[in-house]
Amino acid sequence: MAYRTRFAPSPTGLLHLGHAFSAITAYERAREAEGQFLLRIENIDTTRSRPEFEDAILSDLKWLGLDWEHPVTRQSERFDVYADAVRKLRDLGLVYPCTCTRRDIAAAVAARQEGVDQPPVYPGTCRGRTDAPVDAAWRLNMSAAIDHLGGAAAVAELTWTETGPDCAGCHHLDAEKLLKEHGDIVLARRDIGTSYNVAVVVDDAEQGITEVVRGLDLFEETPVHRLLQALLNLPVPDWHHHRLIRDENGKRLAKRDDAKSLASLRDAGRTPADVARMLSLDHGF
Ligand code: GLU
Ligand code: ZN
Numbered sequence: 001m002a003y004r005t006r007f008a009p010s011p012t013g014l015l016h017l018g019h020a021f022s023a024i025t026a027y028e029r030a031r032e033a034e035g036q037f038l039l040r041i042e043n044i045d046t047t048r049s050r051p052e053f054e055d056a057i058l059s060d061l062k063w064l065g066l067d068w069e070h071p072v073t074r075q076s077e078r079f080d081v082y083a084d085a086v087r088k089l090r091d092l093g094l095v096y097p098c099t100c101t102r103r104d105i106a107a108a109v110a111a112r113q114e115g116v117d118q119p120p121v122y123p124g125t126c127r128g129r130t131d132a133p134v135d136a137a138w139r140l141n142m143s144a145a146i147d148h149l150g151g152a153a154a155v156a157e158l159t160w161t162e163t164g165p166d167c168a169g170c171h172h173l174d175a176e177k178l179l180k181e182h183g184d185i186v187l188a189r190r191d192i193g194t195s196y197n198v199a200v201v202v203d204d205a206e207q208g209i210t211e212v213v214r215g216l217d218l219f220e221e222t223p224v225h226r227l228l229q230a231l232l233n234l235p236v237p238d239w240h241h242h243r244l245i246r247d248e249n250g251k252r253l254a255k256r257d258d259a260k261s262l263a264s265l266r267d268a269g270r271t272p273a274d275v276a277r278m279l280s281l282d283h284g285f
Pocket of ligand 2: 097098099100124125126127
């Protein structure tokens with residue numbers, strides 16, 4: 001299958017050097033494989049996403065010398081497709097409504113923990129609910145999902161290939177870890193009717209992505225994506241999680257650090273070649 005990857009920024013701020021590294025890594029991998037580089041605007045979070053940041057993303061990427069396939073996928077135009085995916089999981093009986101507030105969850109977790117250090121997974125308060133309140137979030141019943149796929153042994157057969165430098169090799173799902181580290185994840189937020197995890201697997205399939213290139217910060221989410229692909233019968237890409245770009249103090253760059261934004265570097269007279277040098281890339285572009 002022809003190689004296809006994507007860069008999937010959220011327009012909630014200006015792109016910084018970390019995004020440049022991500023986009024360039026994906027672009028270069030597509031070029032080397034004589035494949036395609038796609039762009040996807042991840043703007044399901046309608047309260048935080050802004051059109052001016054979307055415009056800025058396009059001009060920053062152009063300034064870097066990148067080009068991409070058309071049309072650009074915009075997640076805000078695809079809420080109905082994500083709702084279909086959630087409905088499918090609901091029809092399988094793997095999803096339940098949750099009206100807990102953050103405070104309810106914190107209180108339930110605190111009561112359950114009693115000082116013992118446990119990961120902050122949802123305590124399952126609403127599990128088993130069969131009503132459909134209008135203002136609910138929808139959660140995956142993780143245990144039911146594992147059973148649906150044939151149980152822990154069958155789930156361990158669900159593998160994927162990682163090609164990134166830090167954790168290259170073949171990985172497989174681990175039922176116990178899914179339960180302990182992820183638990184009953186939210187598939188549909190009450191405000192937007194979907195979630196990053198649902199949108200990302202639906203769109204990677206829709207866009208025919210063969211290798212997902214993204215930062216190591218999302219490595220831990222990959223089992224959830226692999227699980228959702230199994231439940232929704234979606235194709236399974238490879239993943240390439242690249243190193244993260246840090247500032248001089250070793251801190252990960254964040255969108256709020258405006259000083260490191262590509263726009264501010266450009267305004268200060270830096271060139272794309274300077275950016276490549278700052279990222280210690282051994283090639284120009
Ligand atoms: N939209 C995500 C971000 O900006 C990236 C998602 C992904 O590449 O899977 O962090
Ligand atoms: Zn709940």
